[in-house]
Amino acid sequence: MPLTGTRDLGAIADSAALVPNLETEEWELKGAQHLQLHYELGGERTGLLPPALHPSIPPTLLVNVTHVPESEAGAFTFATVRVGCRSGARPRGLLVRGYCDSPTAAAVLRERWGLPLEIADVRLDPSYARAATSVTLDGTTILAGELVDPQPITGADVQYMATLALARVARDGEETLLIQVDPDYTFERAQRGTARLTAFDAEAWSLPGATAAHPISASLTTVDMTLPRLRYLVHPEKSPMQAVERLPQPQPA
Amino acid sequence: MKFGIFFEISVPRPWGPETEYTVYQNCLEQARVADELGFDQAWAVEHHFLEEYSHCSAPEVFLTAIAMQTKQIRVGHGIVTCVPELNSPIRAAERAAVLDLVSGGRLEFGTGRSATWTELGGFGANPDETKKTWDEYVRVIPKMWTQERFGWQGRAFSMPERTIVPKPYQKPHPPMWVAVTSVGTEIDAAERGLGSLGLSFGGVGEQAHKIAGYRKRIQSCDPVGEFVNEQVNTVSFLYCHEDDEKGITTGQQLAGTFNYLSEQTLATRQAYPTPSYLSPGLLYQLRRESTGGPEGRVPEGLTIGDPHRVAQAVARWEEAGVDRINFLLNVAEMVPQEDVLASMRLFAKEVMPQFQEAKTAEPAEATAAGGA
Numbered sequence: 001m002p003l004t005g006t007r008d009l010g011a012i013a014d015s016a017a018l019v020p021n022l023e024t025e026e027w028e029l030k031g032a033q034h035l036q037l038h039y040e041l042g043g044e045r046t047g048l049l050p051p052a053l054h055p056s057i058p059p060t061l062l063v064n065v066t067h068v069p070e071s072e073a074g075a076f077t078f079a080t081v082r083v084g085c086r087s088g089a090r091p092r093g094l095l096v097r098g099y100c101d102s103p104t105a106a107a108v109l110r111e112r113w114g115l116p117l118e119i120a121d122v123r124l125d126p127s128y129a130r131a132a133t134s135v136t137l138d139g140t141t142i143l144a145g146e147l148v149d150p151q152p153i154t155g156a157d158v159q160y161m162a163t164l165a166l167a168r169v170a171r172d173g174e175e176t177l178l179i180q181v182d183p184d185y186t187f188e189r190a191q192r193g194t195a196r197l198t199a200f201d202a203e204a205w206s207l208p209g210a211t212a213a214h215p216i217s218a219s220l221t222t223v224d225m226t227l228p229r230l231r232y233l234v235h236p237e238k239s240p241m242q243a244v245e246r247l248p249q250p251q252p253a
Numbered sequence: 254m255k256f257g258i259f260f261e262i263s264v265p266r267p268w269g270p271e272t273e274y275t276v277y278q279n280c281l282e283q284a285r286v287a288d289e290l291g292f293d294q295a296w297a298v299e300h301h302f303l304e305e306y307s308h309c310s311a312p313e314v315f316l317t318a319i320a321m322q323t324k325q326i327r328v329g330h331g332i333v334t335c336v337p338e339l340n341s342p343i344r345a346a347e348r349a350a351v352l353d354l355v356s357g358g359r360l361e362f363g364t365g366r367s368a369t370w371t372e373l374g375g376f377g378a379n380p381d382e383t384k385k386t387w388d389e390y391v392r393v394i395p396k397m398w399t400q401e402r403f404g405w406q407g408r409a410f411s412m413p414e415r416t417i418v419p420k421p422y423q424k425p426h427p428p429m430w431v432a433v434t435s436v437g438t439e440i441d442a443a444e445r446g447l448g449s450l451g452l453s454f455g456g457v458g459e460q461a462h463k464i465a466g467y468r469k470r471i472q473s474c475d476p477v478g479e480f481v482n483e484q485v486n487t488v489s490f491l492y493c494h495e496d497d498e499k500g501i502t503t504g505q506q507l508a509g510t511f512n513y514l515s516e517q518t519l520a521t522r523q524a525y526p527t528p529s530y531l532s533p534g535l536l537y538q539l540r541r542e543s544t545g546g547p548e549g550r551v552p553e554g555l556t557i558g559d560p561h562r563v564a565q566a567v568a569r570w571e572e573a574g575v576d577r578i579n580f581l582l583n584v585a586e587m588v589p590q591e592d593v594l595a596s597m598r599l600f601a602k603e604v605m606p607q608f609q610e611a612k613t614a615e616p617a618e619a620t621a622a623g624g625a
Contacts, residue, residue: 001265001266002266002305002513002514002517003266038524038525040374054517056517056518056519057302057303057304057371057517057518057519058302058371058374058375058519060519060524084519086516086517088513089512089513089516089517090516091516091523153526153527153528154528156528156531157526157527157528157531158526159522159523159526161523190526192526192527214374216370216374216524216525217524217525217526219526
């Protein structure tokens with residue numbers, strides 16, 4: 001049996017988003033710019049994950065920064081750092097803390113998808129030579145990095161991992177759960193380059209001990225992103241084979 | 254129809270001091286028994302860093318051990334990863350030649366390029382390049398085997414002229430294959446006159462379409478070697494038991510466990526956006542085809558169950574145009590060794606003769622000149 005995580009996520013759930021209702025409607029975010037810096041994760045393999053998840057072989061660190069130019073919550077940019085892992089046999093990225101530059105958008109993303117977003121200054125600055133990103137919290141840079149030497153690829157070449165977001169769900173009391181967020185993407189443009197992280201404060205992302213050990217790839221896409229209805233939950237303390245809960249879905253007309 | 258066995262050598266946790274030793278010894282015993290029972294090929298993969306899923310990182314050593322303890326069974330080096338960071342083409346040719354010599358000319362030489370970032374990234378290989386390096390390897394290795402002096406100025410590698418020794422025992426050289434998982438690789442195989450080493454489990458209908466394309470295209474191929482190796486192998490799990498339900502249940506557990514372990518690795522496509530790995534590859538196909546049967550039914554082509562059911566699955570593969578099925582016999586040691594051997598013996602007694610009799614009634618097949 002593959003390795004499983006050892007982390008008690010309940011101990012850090014206080015700051016997680018409270019999701020009052022799992023009946024979330026879709027939200028389409030048009031023309032988003034999405035940067036991903038993908039690294040192999042250094043350090044201990046199981047300490048960042050709960051018992052419901054396996055570390056992938058090798059475990060990875062996924063930095064994702066999304067700029068949405070317009071939406072019902074206005075323009076906003078949010079950043080996450082996830083741990084690449086497996087829920088049973090499925091590839092997933094565990095998210096326990098992220099940051100957004102818009103309180104309005106952060107509130108929507110927290111309440112409807114459980115994304116554990118705090119407020120910070122989040123930047124994404126693409127140019128022809130690079131796409132730079134930074135996250136600054138209370139004057140301190142907690143993340144800085146870039147994609148360098150972008151080369152055109154197609155959206156068909158890109159594969160994003162679904163997120164498992166640490167959240168508190170109001171359901172028969174309050175439960176600490178992982179909410180699966182698996183957006184649909186329609187790609188307008190895609191580029192691949194080299195990932196370069198110049199600052200990463202693991203504690204600020206609630207990933208103590210995590211290091212970005214070895215760069216794998218970087219991609220920058222322009223996408224129409226649809227945040228989906230919620231379909232699956234993961235119970236973090238259960239074993240991987242028993243952890244996934246499928247939510248009831250509306251029947252097609 | 255012929256039958257072989259296929260080793261991934263999966264080693265389950267927890268890993269004690271004897272675990273890997275025991276798994277290897279069990280595999281060697283399975284190869285001995287396969288040789289006695291009339292299985293005609295034993296293949297071993299090359300994988301690196303794929304913990305639990307496959308601990309078969311030095312297949313040439315393992316296959317040499319098989320060759321030294323058997324008499325008839327051919328040894329399939331499948332596949333040699335044709336990526337410079339993993340294998341020099343010179344060393345691959347040398348090792349294969351030695352294996353062919355010490356086995357008395359029993360080598361089958363499989364080629365491929367790896368599908369995981371776990372492996373490619375571990376060796377610092379560029380996923381964009383692997384298809385190109387594979388193509389160069391399959392063109393130069395037969396020349397290394399057949400030309401007394403060989404030199405090369407290429408893209409993946411270059412070398413001044415040297416005499417590469419030893420030469421293989423089989424003349425002009427061992428049969429060559431390519432692992433077929435990605436869409437279109439069967440055509441790559443056909444265009445180069447290579448055998449198609451199918452590595453997706455089940456999915457007979459889809460495979461039949463690929464095989465038809467392969468058979469058609471290979472008729473006008475430009476072979477990279479000295480002869481055309483028109484053969485199609487596929488892979489399936491084997492668990493044959495007198496009790497059909499027991500055979501099905503255990504076989505499906507094998508398939509499910511295999512899938513589960515393989516999915517823990519990081520597919521290249523998941524980590525590194527590249528047009529070089531458009532197909533979801535073996536792992537996705539495996540999940541879909543080996544565990545995706547209609548509710549309550551065995552997925553088509555899975556050779557599990559009682560001898561009658563297994564024979565039906567084999568017949569379906571035969572209809573699809575497959576020449577040989579290589580069987581995965583165990584996964585993560587979940588089936589006790591004595592049960593694995595019993596499954597092999599039951600298959601050899603009840604199923605294998607049905608297809609050997611059918612074969613003797615047919616005209617001689619025109620395959621593998623210079624091979625077996």
